[in-house]
Amino acid sequence: MELGGLGSWDKKSTEMAVTSEVDEVGLEQVPDVIQNYHICVVKNRRIDSDIIAKATQMKIIMQYGVGLEGVDINAATEHKIKVARIPGSTTGNAVSCAEMAIYLTLGVLRKQKEMDTAVNRKDLGVPVGDTLFGKTILILGFGAIGIEVARRLRPFGVKVLATKRNWSSDTLPCDVDDMVDKKGGPEDMYEFAGEANIVITCMALNNETVGIVDQKFLSSMQKGSYLVNIARGRLLDYNAVLDNLKSGHLAGLGIDVAWMEPFDPEDSILKFPNVIITPHVAGVTEYSYRTMAKSVGDTALQLHSGEPFTGIEFVN
Template sequence: MYGFTTIDCTFQVDEVGLEEVPDVIHNYNICVVKSLRVDSNIIAKANQMKIIMQYGVGLEGVDVNAATEHKIKVARIPGSTTGNAVSCAEMAIYLTMGVLRKQKEMDTAIKHKDLGIPVGETIFGKSVLILGFGAIGVEVSKRLRPFGVKILATKRNWSSDSLPCNIDELVDKKGGPEDMYEFAGEADIVITCMTLTNETAGIVDHKFLSAMKKGSYLVNIARGRLLDYDAVFNHLKSGHLGGLGIDVAWTEPYDPEDPILKFSNVIITPHVAGVTEYSYRTMAKVVGDVALKLHSGEPITEIEFVN
């Protein structure tokens, strides 16, 4: 967590240890959250706070209702304008290639001095389902196109003005949430890009995984709790799920001894999809611009307020 406090026309910027936050948050006007859970107890002490801003797009760690009660604005930094969506999309490609080419088995082959194994798969010719066609989903599709794949996508509302005008060039078949099971049966690879809400938590469950082709692959670069843990474990164990690539987990930091990580067709990265020099640099500029505008009283348009 980082805190900002305005002093005349200059800014004091402090990096605050997580354990110190409850004791010092009353000193700050802007709170920039990375990984801390900002609950009602912390918010109640933030009596000078104007804005709580997530350094990224996920706000499930902030008690928005408590902030609203204390007249504190809560906002996310839009991924489409900061490089976060681009960075996450690249990680989706990385994880997809990793499970297709059997990254864990390649590591084992190196240790055993084996050559020519394992036999992996190409992404070429595959059908890919993108669950959630927002900013990240759009960027994933752009990067998948050159591989020669068929792209299916689901989105709650396809009339959004935020979608690119060339949407038909990015998606071969589009549908709503009601189509996800049908699309799952057509896809060789499913990439989840959804926002985590009460409605989407556990949406990739036994029913959905059973609808997927036997041997197909699942990649998650959104939020861990979109996937039902027991359903994923059982479909990996049975062999119905051909591989799993995740940058996010059900609890974080993730237990390195978790049974799911014991499968040879599972690869994991430590929630770093959006953590790149490019995205962090551009998000830092947004934070600075917001601080300046808050101080001057100008309208703040760089971030997406949720309350």
């Protein structure tokens, strides 16, 4: 469902069954119809305070995924509307994003753009790429996605460093010590960056993390190291990344998210031969979409029946 994938229902007194109406609504139409619905499922769109104010029957706004940057949570709270995300650890989103992180990491190491050029030129045996084997990798943000990234990295014969605000969390897997060689907090990110050949950002975007991969951080990375971002584009300071690509301090950049979306194909950063980008599809797989769809359907049924909600995480 796109934004405006909105649902309403009626209870048939004879059958005691739920009939639902699910509509896909273009963004420009949402303000005119949102008052008719009880659930709004947001996908790659914004729900601002003006739209929320018109949602007079709305009970729940859900993100079709993990991030909630597109929803004005304060406005929803003011209008007594619950806002929920679907945890990536339960839907396959974290697994899908982790696989994309590996894909992008291998892509920059093996010089994907240069390989495409070589094929077009009918060249063989070039370019000379690099291996994951033997590398030290820093995972910034060891949440659901970071955990799955670490699991998939271990068989490559790498050393894994990771930062997390709270390592005593009950959500950490019991085998975390087998996945991570060195653990630290946000205060350790610069030291860890100096030890790593590759940095993979898996952080949530908030006021504290906007632009956290800035000139100070990039300067602390080894010359010739690689940066991969499958979280949110604005975690990276655009000008700092551009400058470090120009100087050659960064050997490569792999991103599934950008500073402005939709992506500008004429963006200067995309012109570098050592930069590869995918169109915000890390979590877009048949597996993750199927499981997220089930969570949405279950939520609608639970709201209708008054049963406790399962499979979603409320933020207000």
